[in-house]
Amino acid sequence: MPIPGVALEKLGFLTIGLFDGDNPAPGHRTTLEIIELGERLGFDSAWVRDRHLQYGISSPVAILAAVSQRTRRIELGTAVTPLGWENPLRLAEDLATVDVLSGGRLNPGVSVGPPMHYEDVKAALYPDTGDVEDFSYERVSRLLHLIDGEPASTFQGTEGMEQFSSRVQPYSPGLRARMWYGGASMASARWAGEHRMNFLTSSVVKAEETADFAATQQAHIRAFRSAHPDGPAARVSQGLVVIPTDSATSAQREKYAAYVQARTPRTASPQGPARMMFARDLLGSASEIAEELYAHAGFREVREVAFALPFSFEHEDYVQILSDIAEKLGPALGWRPAVLRLGNASNLMTTPVALRYDQIADRYVPVCVALTSGNSRSLILL
Numbered sequence: 001m002p003i004p005g006v007a008l009e010k011l012g013f014l015t016i017g018l019f020d021g022d023n024p025a026p027g028h029r030t031t032l033e034i035i036e037l038g039e040r041l042g043f044d045s046a047w048v049r050d051r052h053l054q055y056g057i058s059s060p061v062a063i064l065a066a067v068s069q070r071t072r073r074i075e076l077g078t079a080v081t082p083l084g085w086e087n088p089l090r091l092a093e094d095l096a097t098v099d100v101l102s103g104g105r106l107n108p109g110v111s112v113g114p115p116m117h118y119e120d121v122k123a124a125l126y127p128d129t130g131d132v133e134d135f136s137y138e139r140v141s142r143l144l145h146l147i148d149g150e151p152a153s154t155f156q157g158t159e160g161m162e163q164f165s166s167r168v169q170p171y172s173p174g175l176r177a178r179m180w181y182g183g184a185s186m187a188s189a190r191w192a193g194e195h196r197m198n199f200l201t202s203s204v205v206k207a208e209e210t211a212d213f214a215a216t217q218q219a220h221i222r223a224f225r226s227a228h229p230d231g232p233a234a235r236v237s238q239g240l241v242v243i244p245t246d247s248a249t250s251a252q253r254e255k256y257a258a259y260v261q262a263r264t265p266r267t268a269s270p271q272g273p274a275r276m277m278f279a280r281d282l283l284g285s286a287s288e289i290a291e292e293l294y295a296h297a298g299f300r301e302v303r304e305v306a307f308a309l310p311f312s313f314e315h316e317d318y319v320q321i322l323s324d325i326a327e328k329l330g331p332a333l334g335w336r337p338a339v340l341r342l343g344n345a346s347n348l349m350t351t352p353v354a355l356r357y358d359q360i361a362d363r364y365v366p367v368c369v370a371l372t373s374g375n376s377r378s379l380i381l382l
Helices: 024-041 060-068 088-102 118-125 137-147 186-194 213-227 250-267 286-294 315-332
Strands: 010-015 045-048 075-082 106-111 157-159 162-164 180-182 198-202 204-206 236-239 242-244 276-278 282-284 304-308 348-358 363-373 376-381
Touching: 010 024, 010 075, 010 236, 010 315, 024 045, 024 060, 024 315, 045 060, 045 106, 045 304, 060 075, 060 088, 075 088, 075 180, 075 198, 088 106, 088 137, 180 186, 186 198, 186 213, 198 204, 198 213, 204 213, 213 236, 213 276, 242 250, 242 286, 242 315, 250 276, 250 282, 250 315, 282 286, 286 315
Parallel strands: 010 045, 010 304, 045 075, 075 106, 106 180, 180 198, 198 236, 236 304, 242 282
Antiparallel strands: 157 162, 204 276, 348 363, 363 376
């Protein structure tokens, strides 16, 4: 439970990966570069959103496959993949392939429900089965069974020169334990716990018993852990929008303030027939944001976070925000980069021994550090 004096264990971030529809390549490339920067800054995880028929990442599996070959350590996740757009068997194959390529770093997050604007897209997406597609939790169960190695076919063996497997190939044994469910309701929280998934809770929840966002999120997390076989040890990640301004220019601070001001009215009360509640964006210095997080009932229930980057900023804004999260906000929450968590932290000294100029961050960053503990000294490549 993160309270002052208790360290946040894992720090991640979430990006939407915006691009220009008339020139999409630069936006996709900068998404890869942002995740590479996240690894260099020491983040534990990077997550991508899934946006269909929009100007954001439509194929997170392809993006994560590419970035898996440009990173070594950082965990890679989706937050979330809406299964209404996916065939569970084909998605299981794609996820297992990326997990193998990444060396077991994939953390797929999923959710259920019909695709957005389903009546408008149904004819293109499911021309023959649109009226009978199952968008319930059963669609997640199918995916989990396939990833877990259960049979996908009644046939296996050799036919001519080809060999066939009855289960999804490649099979990645550890992937099932890294499956996440993105839920905004009490029912979703309980279902995810009962089915041994990890739980993603974001800046949007459903007002079912109270219109207090933090109290609702806290209740969801507790319900999830009560239903999960691992109880209090079950993994939960919180994904609020945070915008630290420690190293921001005056122009950036003005832009960030306008962005937050425009989005704040929707946080005053539940929105729409579904009574969805939105969390406030947290804007300010790292110390100010840390104070707000420590006062947040939902944050106090988690040990890891995936802070969401704002939707519509420029690349240099994301560099500044990520840098301040890693270098200011994370430490204010007691977090330390993974390389600094090795061994006995109280006796561990780290010294950069090699630097390189990072054009994205516009500064020198360490590429190798010396870890010294007592008489032991090791070199770690970052």
